[in-house]
Amino acid sequence: MDRKALGKYSAKMKCQPLEPGEPVKLYERAIVIPACAELEFLPETLESLKLNPKDILDKTLIIVVVNNSIESPDGKKSQNIMMLEDFRKGNHPHNFFWMDLASAGREIDAKCGVGGARKAGMDTALKYLVQSDDSLIFSLDADTLVEGDYISSGIEYFKNNPASPGAVFDFNHRRVGDVAIDTAIGLYESFIRNYADELKAAGSPYGYHVLGSAIVCRALSYMRCGGMRERNGGEDFYFLQALRKLGIIGGIVSSCVHPSPRPSDRVPFGTGPKVSKIALDGKLAFYNSAIFELLHIFLKHVNGLSVEEMLVPEFLVPDSMPEEIKSFLAKYSFCGSWKNIIKNTPHEKRRLVDAFNCWFDAFRTLKFVHFCENEFSDKYSRV
Numbered sequence: 317m318d319r320k321a322l323g324k325y326s327a328k329m330k331c332q333p334l335e336p337g338e339p340v341k342l343y344e345r346a347i348v349i350p351a352c353a354e355l356e357f358l359p360e361t362l363e364s365l366k367l368n369p370k371d372i373l374d375k376t377l378i379i380v381v382v383n384n385s386i387e388s389p390d391g392k393k394s395q396n397i398m399m400l401e402d403f404r405k406g407n408h409p410h411n412f413f414w415m416d417l418a419s420a421g422r423e424i425d426a427k428c429g430v431g432g433a434r435k436a437g438m439d440t441a442l443k444y445l446v447q448s449d450d451s452l453i454f455s456l457d458a459d460t461l462v463e464g465d466y467i468s469s470g471i472e473y474f475k476n477n478p479a480s481p482g483a484v485f486d487f488n489h490r491r492v493g494d495v496a497i498d499t500a501i502g503l504y505e506s507f508i509r510n511y512a513d514e515l516k517a518a519g520s521p522y523g524y525h526v527l528g529s530a531i532v533c534r535a536l537s538y539m540r541c542g543g544m545r546e547r548n549g550g551e552d553f554y555f556l557q558a559l560r561k562l563g564i565i566g567g568i569v570s571s572c573v574h575p576s577p578r579p580s581d582r583v584p585f586g587t588g589p590k591v592s593k594i595a596l597d598g599k600l601a602f603y604n605s606a607i608f609e610l611l612h613i614f615l616k617h618v619n620g621l622s623v624e625e626m627l628v629p630e631f632l633v634p635d636s637m638p639e640e641i642k643s644f645l646a647k648y649s650f651c652g653s654w655k656n657i658i659k660n661t662p663h664e665k666r667r668l669v670d671a672f673n674c675w676f677d678a679f680r681t682l683k684f685v686h687f688c689e690n691e692f693s694d695k696y697s698r699v
Contacts, residue, residue, distance in 0.1 A: 322442060325539035329439040330432070330546075334379065334413040335403065339444045343377035343411065345452040345467070346441035346535075350381045350433035352418075353392035355399055357459035357576060367464035376411055376467060377444055380458070383417040383433040385426035393418065415440065429548020434528065438544050445535050450474065453538055455552070457529035459576035461490070469571035470532040481537030482559040483566040485530040489577040500594035501577035510602055515681065518612040519619070522678040524565045528552035530573050537562055557678040561670075601698030607688045611681070614641050618672055626668045629654045644687045648680065 347365070351358050358380070365378065380403075382396050396418035403414050415437060417424050424432045438453050445451040452470060456462070466485070473483050489505060491498045508525050516523030531552060538544075541558035545551045556565060577591055594600045618632060625631040629651035633642060645651070653675060661671045676684075688696045 322539060325442075325543065328543055329442070330436050331440045331443060332415050332417065332436050334415060334440065336408070336413070339377065339413065341410075342444055342446045344375040344446055344448070344450070345454065345471070346377040346379060346438075346445060347454040347456055347467075348379050348381065348434060348437035348441055349456045349458050350383060350430050350437065351396075351399065351458040352383050352388070352430070352433070353395040354458035355395050358399070361456070361458055361460060361462075364461040364463075365466070367462070368467045369464075372467050372471075373409075374411060377441060378412050379437045379441055380412075380414040381417060381433045381437040382414055383424050383430075383436075385429070386423045387426045388423075425546075427548060428546040429551075430528070431545050431547040431549075431551030434551060435544035435546050438538060442535060442539070449534065449536055451535040453533055453535050455528055455531040455533075455544075456573070457575060460529040461574040463571050463574075465571045466573070469568050472570070473532075473566060473568050474534065477564075477566055480534075480564050480566050481541070481562040482531065482533035482556065483568050484524050484527065484556070485532070485568045486572045487525070487527055487530050487575060488572050489575050492577060496595040496598070497577055497591065499598075500591045500600075503594055503600040504590050507600055507602060514603065514605065514608040515611075518608045519615040520611065520681055521564070521673050522557065522560060522681055524556065524560075524567060526553045526556055527573075527575065529575050531556065532568070533559055553678065560678065561674050603685055604689070604696040604699055607685050607696050610638055610640055610688065611684065613638065619669060623663055623665050623668065626665070626672075627658055627663065632672075640688050640692055643691065644684050647687070648683075650675070 349358070349361065362378075362380075365373070368376075382399055382403075384393050384396050400414070400416055400418065416422055417433060417436060424436070428435075434455060438455070441453055445453075450471075452474065454467070454470060469485070470483070474480065477483075487505075489501045491501070508527075512523050512525045514523075528551065537559060541555070541562055543555075545554040545558075547554065559565060614637065617637070618626075621631060632654065633645055633651065654672075657671050657675060658668070661667055689698070
């Protein structure tokens, strides 16, 4: 761990006390699990972690962040208090700790939601990781099962990809035996994979799937990108976007996480609400592939420019560019922004391309997709 980087990041840290007490040793990695009213699911998740080899687990800090806001329903608050009471009565391995962000006076801000809980756990974990560039932080959910090679696969990935700041595990939601829900989760999984695959094929650097329960990153990269985002939903999207601006986000296929497919109202968007809607509608339309063909045209054009051409906005957005792209870039004042960007960017091809990708990031890419759908609906309706 780079203590200098930790010192710089410390002003942003949202550390909280751990129970049953402060760890007496440092760990090589941490697994952070936010838990809100998870009495039914968390025990199975913790049991699945035990499938990993003991020698690896012994060097892995596990933090469960029991959390709710002051506005949470009483039933969820009661479950959390029961969970805390159970933890405090039990005997636990040396590497297991929990955080009380649920009791009166300790609740998280409702606006921060699960992102606030993740951040508290991940920030706190930094204090107890060894000083090594190989220190890792795994982001898991309380209703997500892992396999016996979960931790070792994460370790192996970063060993083989020393420049990568983070990665996402392959995923496979569990089925529950309810036809509507199982069909809905199958469609949603296909939608997630399709979007990532379409972005990859288009040449976008943001072609990875986004699941908060599937993320693993270097602790140093976590600090460098500003840490987990405090949002009630979408925190994983914006965190991965920030990580990607440091380097390639890889995919770990040697192991898999298995989230619950349950419909949920815990966050305003994400898997739970999406599954609920799909189960109700009985269908899910995919983005039109023609949009990604447009994106491919633009990204290929930008990557093919010389340094001199990249310094002139008119070369980046020539008259020959499809109208959809020109309209989108005009709406978001790209040319004006680019003039300011190149003033602060070394005039080297790789640095300029990186600067472009930082502007045309995952969020703007998604906005471009929706822009095409909304402004050119006759050409780009979902299929």
